[in-house]
Amino acid sequence: MFAIVREPIEPRRLEEAIRAGDGGAVTFLGIVRGRAEDGRAVSGLSYEAFEPLATSEFAKIADEARERFGDVALTIVHRIGELGTGEISVAVVASAARRVAAFDACRYAIDELKRRAPIWKKERYADGSARWRENRENLL
Amino acid sequence: MFAIVREPIEPRRLEEAIRAGDGGAVTFLGIVRGRAEDGRAVSGLSYEAFEPLATSEFAKIADEARERFGDVALTIVHRIGELGTGEISVAVVASAARRVAAFDACRYAIDELKRRAPIWKKERYADGSARWRENRENLL
Amino acid sequence: MRAGAVPVHGTHPIVIRVLAFGRLRELLNAGETALDIRAGSRVGDAWSALADRCPALDEHRSSTRIACNGRIVALDHVLRDGDEVALLPPVGGG
């Protein structure tokens, strides 16, 4: 499943993303932190996405992961809208017969998502200011 | 939390293992497969553990992960007793400020657990036979 | 001419839809704009037309990827009537 969602991501639902018969499942959850990299107090984040391109990019990333690491089932879900600290922004679930492929695919997927998925983030600070933040891993 | 448990591991409870304020959480779940490595149909597994040594080994592994990867919160839970296919045998949750440390610590923990935690597994086959199976990664 | 469309002088006008995200959406003050441009225009021409309206755009040119109908394209990509052009600033997902 590849999705952009507006409602909260429920970790308990992610269990359903584990493919029957697989022996290992690796889940990554990205969570909104209360501190920016420069130490400023964050009150929340606003995410937006170019939705059709984002979900097709998730599918492409999953295809690449299968080419690299073998038969892996991947689920990638990113939330958009207004998120408070402690809320889950992104979930990646990789399941495979063996754990090494699941770890490699999960990590590849989140690394590539951060590098190139058309999703944008505005950091909102406790003092009322806000700033668009780009990922260090950015494609450009 | 480091524990050997007899009851089923509930993935939804693992959410509680994510440390407040962290930005990334990586969970590994090991699941009983219906096929042995040699392709035989597996009906289930029996696990047993030297419990006090197993939980203290989990704690040691977590200490080592913190030395190697920085400030990471680790939860390691292994189930023992009779498990059917599709059931979760082990769960590792690593949370950290940043995802790289969470990934590295989660992987380190499950690799070391398989290598050295005093836990034993008997594979039970559909034909009624059974065999003690040791991990390839074994310390010895 | 539809409301919000930016006129570009020339014969055979075509209309493209421009989507902007993140800081570019804020700069253009719109997530979606219709843009009238000359037939045969390229992505770079569309960018120039938008920068005429909003000069602050230009400092973002080197950091912006542009997708046409969902595929990343170069500035010399030729536009057709009805194309959807998306302006993608450096991403921040995850």
Add this chain to the structure above:
Amino acid sequence: MRAGAVPVHGTHPIVIRVLAFGRLRELLNAGETALDIRAGSRVGDAWSALADRCPALDEHRSSTRIACNGRIVALDHVLRDGDEVALLPPVGGG
């Protein structure tokens, strides 16, 4: 002598508790055994006493780690009365 204890001849007997796991538990037909041994005996002596009772043990010696009171020890580790000695075959967790 307590039920199930294996006698080892010598002066000043001490009693250790032997825990066995996995295939070793099955071989010994017991997860826990009391073993009477001579004072000053080492882990290797305890192993030999067990192997006297259950010769099939010996082929597992090189693959067995032995813990005394929760710490992995070598065969020359000297045992004391009341020690808990655990026989750990190659592990299979995960």
